Amino acid sequence: MLNIEHLSKIYAVPGKSLFSRPGKFAALEDINLRIAKGESLGVVGESGSGKTTLTRCVLGLEPFSSGRIVFDGVDLASLKPGEMRDMRSRIQIVFQDPYASLNPRMTIRDIISEPMQIHRAKLGLSTAQQMARVYELLGMVGLGRQHALRYPHEFSGGQRQRIGIARALASNPELIVLDEPTSALDVSVQAQVLNLLQKLQDDLKLTYLFISHDLGVIRYVCDRVALIYRGQLVEEGRTQQIFESPQQEYTKMLLASMPEPDPSRSTLRRAPVAVKALPNH
Numbered sequence: 001m002l003n004i005e006h007l008s009k010i011y012a013v014p015g016k017s018l019f020s021r022p023g024k025f026a027a028l029e030d031i032n033l034r035i036a037k038g039e040s041l042g043v044v045g046e047s048g049s050g051k052t053t054l055t056r057c058v059l060g061l062e063p064f065s066s067g068r069i070v071f072d073g074v075d076l077a078s079l080k081p082g083e084m085r086d087m088r089s090r091i092q093i094v095f096q097d098p099y100a101s102l103n104p105r106m107t108i109r110d111i112i113s114e115p116m117q118i119h120r121a122k123l124g125l126s127t128a129q130q131m132a133r134v135y136e137l138l139g140m141v142g143l144g145r146q147h148a149l150r151y152p153h154e155f156s157g158g159q160r161q162r163i164g165i166a167r168a169l170a171s172n173p174e175l176i177v178l179d180e181p182t183s184a185l186d187v188s189v190q191a192q193v194l195n196l197l198q199k200l201q202d203d204l205k206l207t208y209l210f211i212s213h214d215l216g217v218i219r220y221v222c223d224r225v226a227l228i229y230r231g232q233l234v235e236e237g238r239t240q241q242i243f244e245s246p247q248q249e250y251t252k253m254l255l256a257s258m259p260e261p262d263p264s265r266s267t268l269r270r271a272p273v274a275v276k277a278l279p280n281h
Contacts, residue, residue: 007067040208042222092168096180098160109148115170137166158189
């Protein structure tokens with residue numbers, strides 16, 4: 001469904017002095033990735049590795065320097081602005097921060113129905129049908145009709161992220177980019193949101209591009225994993241293969257840094273220190 005072919009993104013950086021030539025910084029360098037329909041690809045990397053730049057290029061928010069991004073046989077770079085706008089109904093995003101991604105002045109009903117209005121020509125929904133769809137989407141993400149006329153500040157972080165997911169589904173997309181969708185949530189809420197994303201993928205036959213720095217989340221959700229370091233693709237393969245038999249030293253280092261679920265096996269665990277009883281006074 002999505003083919004990323006020899007993708008590079010070069011930024012110009014100011015010179016060290018007023019009269020020196022500008023330098024260049026390669027945020028992405030010759031990236032090749034493929035996502036099949038109905039699959040989840042996790043892209044993992046530390047801060048500054050190029051994950052966000054890759055996301056912006058896929059969404060058409062950032063022009064890339066070379067290479068191609070092909071979605072369902074269409075070269076995204078060849079699309080005119082109006083055509084790219086129509087394509088965005090098929091490619092949606094769930095943002096990292098559920099607090100900043102929702103307009104505080106809009107009701108939940110308006111937030112979720114906005115994509116239907118933008119893509120009304122494609123979806124063909126009347127106002128009444130849009131409202132019915134809003135209620136349907138709220139139910140799909142575990143919220144109710146009573147939440148439709150409330151505002152974002154009346155919800156918890158996990159509920160806001162559910163609203164963000166409902167908004168992403170409003171235009172009937174085929175590919176959803178998940179930009180660290182659980183990193184701002186409590187651990188218990190993370191599990192609920194991840195389970196919801198898996199259920200929606202199974203029910204709606206969605207394709208996920210899952211961006212994260214959390215290998216545990218990627219292992220739980222994704223079919224395949226790609227690791228990026230300093231703009232370069234280090235290793236890519238099936239999730240089980242990468243976790244059980246990593247080939248590259250960078251991958252091994254990341255896996256070794258994962259927390260151990262069993263405290264008794266953790267490398268951070270130390271022998272208990274004997275504490276002497278204080279004398280009675």
